[in-house]
Amino acid sequence: MEGHVPEEDIALAVAGVIPPAEAVNIEAHLTACAQCAQAAAFYRGIVEVLRLPRPVDQTRPAIHDRLRQGVRLRRFLDRLLTEPGWLAEVRRDPRSALERFQIQPTPQLVAALAEIGDLPQEHDGSQIDERVNKLWLGL
């Protein structure tokens, strides 16, 4: 078989919009023609990308809300890990402490915070890290 398949036909074959008999012919040609096969591979890649789902605008506010909660938790933790006075306050009333930072006091977050509050005075850094990680999971 001589010559090349017109590029438009290759694109249509890849997109699956040509009659089956013609598609079979083109597929057969692609196995023997490196140049047409290269074009087909390119179109397959394009079509695959065009078919992909895209971020949904409607869910973005929910993601931004959670992000804000994360940023506030980060600020909360920075203070918690650097100010002993603040740690004492958090131990006394974790729920109010979270609310002061406009963080939703979810049950998981309050529970994780209670574990930080229960740490012995002479804890090591890894214990804190482990408990801080639990806090992130509580968001």
Add this chain to the structure above:
Amino acid sequence: MEPADDTLVQRCLAHDEEAWAILLDRYAGYIYAIATRGFRLGPQEAEEVLQETALSLVQHLPSYRGRGPLRAWIGAVAANAARQYLRRRRPTREVLTPIEAADLPDETILERAEEVLTVQAALQRLPEECRMVLEQAFHQQRQYAEIASALGIPQGTVASRIARCLLRLRRLLEPEEEISPRREENRSGRHLKE
């Protein structure tokens, strides 16, 4: 004017919520592409990975020392979030493909995501008639009759418009010199049936 990445990082480290929102919007498409093309996740799963990546960025940004491009660091965090997401999920037949994708190196995953952004950017440079027909045919997966009706064109011309627009997209994505010899040949290209 949108702030540069390094400025944004400094503001994020100071817990500036607006800066975080800008950062997320700037990289949401990239993170989403890592989930969908790199890990072959569906839309809902990709949204979850996007959300978890956002939190992970907040948690770990202090460890980003600016030694490499922010984009690469965010890509690595997103790939890690996607892998963790897949590990947490109960294995079922449906998730075999994503799990296989999870074994790919970060470099491959991120390259695939970059390709998505490149194609999407090129798509935006096409005329509206092309964007619409490609969008409806592939992203929305609409029937030809629906596309014809929506675009106000005869049904018989939908396929040829798709082909023409795919070709235009290729011209934008591949340097002219790489495909020009083939273009010349195609002008006299013969159908296989001949």
